[in-house]
Amino acid sequence: MQNNMDELELLKEDWSKNSEGFKEYSEKEIYTMIKQKSVSVTKILCLIGIIEIFLWAIYGYIDGQFPVLRIALFTVFFVLILCFYFKIKIEKSSISLMKSILNIKRVILGYAGISFLLIIIDNICNFNHYTKDFMAGLNDGYNQNNPHTTNSQLMNPQLGIYIIFAILLLVFIYFLYLIYKSTYGRILSHLRKNYKELSEIEEKAI
Amino acid sequence: MSSDLEKKFIDVFKENQRIVHKICRIYTNNTEDHEDLFQEITIQLWKSYSGFRGESKFSTWMYQVALNTAMTLFKKTKKHQFQQVDINVSSLKIKEESYDDDGYKLTEMYRHIYSLTDIEKALIMMYLDNKPYKEIGDILGITEGNARVKMNRAKNNLKLKINAK
Numbered sequence: 001m002q003n004n005m006d007e008l009e010l011l012k013e014d015w016s017k018n019s020e021g022f023k024e025y026s027e028k029e030i031y032t033m034i035k036q037k038s039v040s041v042t043k044i045l046c047l048i049g050i051i052e053i054f055l056w057a058i059y060g061y062i063d064g065q066f067p068v069l070r071i072a073l074f075t076v077f078f079v080l081i082l083c084f085y086f087k088i089k090i091e092k093s094s095i096s097l098m099k100s101i102l103n104i105k106r107v108i109l110g111y112a113g114i115s116f117l118l119i120i121i122d123n124i125c126n127f128n129h130y131t132k133d134f135m136a137g138l139n140d141g142y143n144q145n146n147p148h149t150t151n152s153q154l155m156n157p158q159l160g161i162y163i164i165f166a167i168l169l170l171v172f173i174y175f176l177y178l179i180y181k182s183t184y185g186r187i188l189s190h191l192r193k194n195y196k197e198l199s200e201i202e203e204k205a206i
Numbered sequence: 207m208s209s210d211l212e213k214k215f216i217d218v219f220k221e222n223q224r225i226v227h228k229i230c231r232i233y234t235n236n237t238e239d240h241e242d243l244f245q246e247i248t249i250q251l252w253k254s255y256s257g258f259r260g261e262s263k264f265s266t267w268m269y270q271v272a273l274n275t276a277m278t279l280f281k282k283t284k285k286h287q288f289q290q291v292d293i294n295v296s297s298l299k300i301k302e303e304s305y306d307d308d309g310y311k312l313t314e315m316y317r318h319i320y321s322l323t324d325i326e327k328a329l330i331m332m333y334l335d336n337k338p339y340k341e342i343g344d345i346l347g348i349t350e351g352n353a354r355v356k357m358n359r360a361k362n363n364l365k366l367k368i369n370a371k
Binding site: 007008010011012014015016019022023024025026027030033034041089 | 231249365
């Protein structure tokens with residue numbers, strides 16, 4: 001036991017000796033550190049933007065036409081989000097900060113909701129057409145034809161094909177949902193946390 | 207979020223930054239993680255600073271926020287932090303010979319501290335810092351008596367780990 005006590009004393013001695021040797025951060029370095037988080041949120045927003053455009057471009061390439069409407073919708077919302085975001089950074093009081101956070105939350109939620117809903121509605125409305133396209137694609141792939149050789153309108157899918165396509169579609173929609181959740185969902189939860197922290201500070205102040 | 211508040215925070219943080227370094231020292235085992243945790247704690251302190259009403263000492267408040275941040279991050283990452291210890295047969299003899307060396311003893315003890323639970327790490331760190339039980343209780347949000355009991359358990363646990371070598 002005595003030996004253990006000696007070891008703890010040795011540790012204590014080393015601890016206080018080592019405490020003198022830590023790196024001393026300057027005021028400028030500390031300032032950079034506390035600003036770092038804002039930069040990383042901007043980075044996440046930009047990253048989401050790039051991923052979103054990239055995914056829609058791939059979708060447009062597969063579908064054979066450029067999704068102008070989607071890209072336009074995205075651009076409008078993305079610019080709005082960035083405007084609100086940069087407004088957040090220059091706000092002074094907690095109340096106006098909270099208002100800006102609420103606005104940005106609404107815009108992000110609005111965009112993610114509309115975007116996701118459009119995908120679902122589009123697939124429901126054009127389900128028959130997309131199933132025929134899918135069948136024509138399968139036919140071209142099976143016969144090793146060039147893409148779009150088979151006329152999809154001449155296809156007559158059977159119940160089994162509809163079911164297979166519906167399952168694949170659900171998997172695709174679920175995959176998109178996961179992407180939205182881990183991107184916009186992440187930003188939303190970050191904002192929710194910020195809002196909660198601010199409202200707690202306000203409550204304490206009152 | 208005014209620049210005055212920023213300046214005030216930076217001044218008071220700069221004076222007390224050693225506290226954050228100590229917490230990083232106890233919760234991480236390499237320089238890179240130390241710096242990452244230091245930055246994360248600094249950000250959390252800044253985010254919480256507007257809520258600091260001066261009811262306790264700044265250093266006590268700093269300990270609280272910094273420990274909470276470190277413990278939260280520790281919980282999130284400890285599953286991935288499992289360390290593979292490679293046994294180098296050729297170095298065993300050297301280790302055996304240098305066992306009584308203080309440097310080796312200290313390395314081993316820090317390794318044992320690193321393997322303690324998050325709360326035990328915090329307690330041992332405050333023990334090493336000679337913090338009174340009253341302040342330890344304030345920092346951890348427990349009574350002085352409870353802090354004493356928990357401290358004894360943490361120290362005993364550390365001793366058991368040292369003896370199990």
